[in-house]
Structure formats: C-alpha cells, structure tokens
Amino acid sequence: MTTGLTQDAGWEIGVSKTLPLPASAVWxxxxxxxxxxxxxxxxxxxxxxxxxxxxxxxGVTGEVRSYRPGDRVRLTYGTSTVQVAxxxxxxxxxxxxxxxxxxxxxERERQRAHWKAVMAEVVDALGVA
Numbered sequence: 001m002t003t004g005l006t007q008d009a010g011w012e013i014g015v016s017k018t019l020p021l022p023a024s025a026v027w028x029x030x031x032x033x034x035x036x037x038x039x040x041x042x043x044x045x046x047x048x049x050x051x052x053x054x055x056x057x058x059g060v061t062g063e064v065r066s067y068r069p070g071d072r073v074r075l076t077y078g079t080s081t082v083q084v085a086x087x088x089x090x091x092x093x094x095x096x097x098x099x100x101x102x103x104x105x106x107e108r109e110r111q112r113a114h115w116k117a118v119m120a121e122v123v124d125a126l127g128v129a
Contacts, residue, residue: 004108011102015115016094019128023093027070027086029126030095038121039084039097046073079103095122 029035036046041056053063062076072085083098097115
C-alpha cells in the first residue's frame with residue numbers, strides 16, 4: 001500500500017510532537033483564540049458543539065464532528081477532515097494534528113508541510129523546544 005493512502009480515509013497525513021507540558025496546558029492553548037488562529041486559520045472561532053459551523057477569513061468552511069474538551073476536536077475543513085488531539089504522556093503531553101480525505105499524494109505533501117509549520121508555530125508560542 002502507498003504511504004499515506006488508506007482504504008477508509010483516502011489520503012491522510014499526521015504530525016505529532018511530545019511537549020514538556022501537561023496536557024491540560026497544551027489543550028488550553030490549542031482551544032484558545034490565539035491557538036485556534038494557528039491551526040484553524042485567521043477569523044475562525046472554534047465551535048464546540050457537534051454540527052456547529054465555522055468559517056475562516058480565507059473562506060474555508062466546515063463543521064464540528066466531535067468535541068471532547070481537554071482531549072480532541074474533529075471537524076470538517078473544506079472537503080477534508082481535521083483532528084487535533086492532546087494526550088497525556090507521564091509529565092509531558094503529545095499534540096497531534098491529523099488530516100484525512102485529502103485529494104491526492106500532492107495535497108498530502110502540501111498538508112504535511114503545512115502541519116509541520118503549524119506545529120513549529122505552536123511550539124514557539126508555547127515557549128518550548
């Protein structure tokens with residue numbers, strides 16, 4: 001099977017990083033207006049109710065599929081689905097960005113670069129290495 005191509009979700013990409021912070025602190029930032037702008041986009045407000053919609057300044061629209069405070073949010077992002085999850089790992093946490101239902105391998109590579117850049121911005125904003 002081709003890397004990044006799944007039977008159920010089509011083309012997908014995931015980027016994760018272990019951070020030296022408690023999961024609650026990472027979630028608090030990711031769900032805050034400052035954090036949301038980094039991963040969801042300018043002008044977007046993070047909806048917290050299943051079925052609630054959003055729109056970014058760039059015109060990307062979507063709706064919440066699930067929202068579990070302190071854990072994860074899944075939402076549609078145009079024609080794809082994005083999940084942002086935070087999990088505890090001892091005295092650290094793991095932040096994951098996952099996107100599925102991408103158009104093709106080229107979009108997968110573009111989104112890999114995008115999520116790596118987003119992760120770098122989040123790490124910088126949190127002041128951790």
